[in-house]
Amino acid sequence: MITLDDIIGKSEHSSPLSRLTSVPVFWVVLAAVAACVALTLLTDTFATQRNIFNVLRNFTFVAIIAIGMTVVIASGGIDLSVGSTVVLSAMVLSVLMSGGWGFAVAATVALIAALAVGAFNGILIAYAGMPPFVVTLGTLAGARSLAMVLSDNKMIWEFGPDHDLLLWIGGGSTLGLPHPTYVLVALAIMTALILKWSRWGQYVYAIGSNEQAATLNGIAVKRQKVTIYMFSALTAGMTGILMTGWLGSVTTNLGQAMELTVIAAAVIGGANLAGGEGTALGAVVGALLIEVIRNSLILLGISTFWQGMFIGTFIIVAVAFDRFRNSRI
Incomplete structure (x- = not known):
């Protein structure tokens, strides 16, 4: 009888050091630390409070979505x-708030709209058997089109009675840290605990490792997939x-081409595109490394046109390293 531990490939026979070095995120953390040290030595501006604040704020948005993307990729x-x-979420929020709605209600409706996109993706993928690439490519166009319809393709910059509250939540800081970073930390901890200790989290890896075996073990694969895509949309x-x-x-x-950066962060952070692997910490570190690279190019006076080349190279190297590591197991 195949057990859940067999599906997700757990091993308790290796030493702590070998287990640590075999985790992809370990090397990504080392790369991020090395990059930060090098930039501190090579420039006078990287380690300044203002620049560190900008790096934290900029990588946070990618990292939050990368956590959701990592869960999706881990499920295959x-x-x-x-x-x-x-x-779409931003436009729902903005249209409602500009119409006089309070932040709490408008934000709730915006999150419901995002969850609806995730549910739509999950239902078509799980129950209709359609390929994730095709379905989510379709909603990529469809959701942005809905945002255009909602706003009449116009910029919105007035947010009603809770205007200042919204700007404080998204653009303010406490104790020197941007408020979105606190959201990221809470989400990363929560997701890490769920993936590690909950049945839902274990089922994510089980489905990504061997969907047929997961089904034979009684896992409600279709329902699980719907919730996975809803979680990604929620982030x-x-x-x-x-x-x-x-x-x-x-x-x-807003958010145009963000998918590429998010997928890059997830992959660099150790998410296996074949499924079965990926962590919340890896997603955060992957997003941080991408932002450090982007920031370093600017500080070193390198054209921003080269950003895609560097990030693309890191993706290829990360995937190649993962394939090499798996071939030796």
Whole structure:
């Protein structure tokens, strides 16, 4: 009889050191630390309070969505619609608040809209058997189109009676840390605990490792997949709300092409595109490393046109390293 531990491939026979070095995120953390040390030595501006604050704020938005994306990838799927879900959530929030609704109610409706996108993706993928790439590519276009319809493709920068509250939540700081970073920390801890200790989390890895075996073990795979895509959409919806408060305005270009950066963060952080692997910590560290790279290019005076090349190279190297590591197991 195949057990759940057999499906997700747990091993208790290796030493603590070998287990640590075999985890992809270990090397990503080392790379991020090395990059920060190098930039501190090479520039006079990287380690300044202002620049560190900007790095924290900028990587937070990617990291929040990367946590949701990591869960999807660990289950063997992919979600290309997160950038469009960001703008849909932001537009629902903005339209309602500009119409006089309070922040709490508007934010709740915005998150419900995001969850609806995730549920739509999950139902088509799980119950209709459609490929995740095709479904989420369709909702990538569809969700952004809905955002355009809601706003009449116009910028919104007035948010009604709770305008200042929204800007404080998304753009303010406490104890020197941006408020969205506190949301990221709470989400990362919660997700890590859920993936480690809950049945839902273990089922994510089980489905990604061997979906057929997971089904034979009595896991409700279809229902689980729907909740996985809803979780991914929820993280995108939260980011849309926070980004609106940070920017102080919303256009239909918000979140455009964000999917690529988010997937890159998840993969660099150790998520296996074949499924079965990925952690919340890895998603956060992957997003941080991407932002450090982007920030370093700016500080070193390198053209921003090279950002895609560096990030793309890191993705290829991360996947190649993962394949090499798996081939030796």
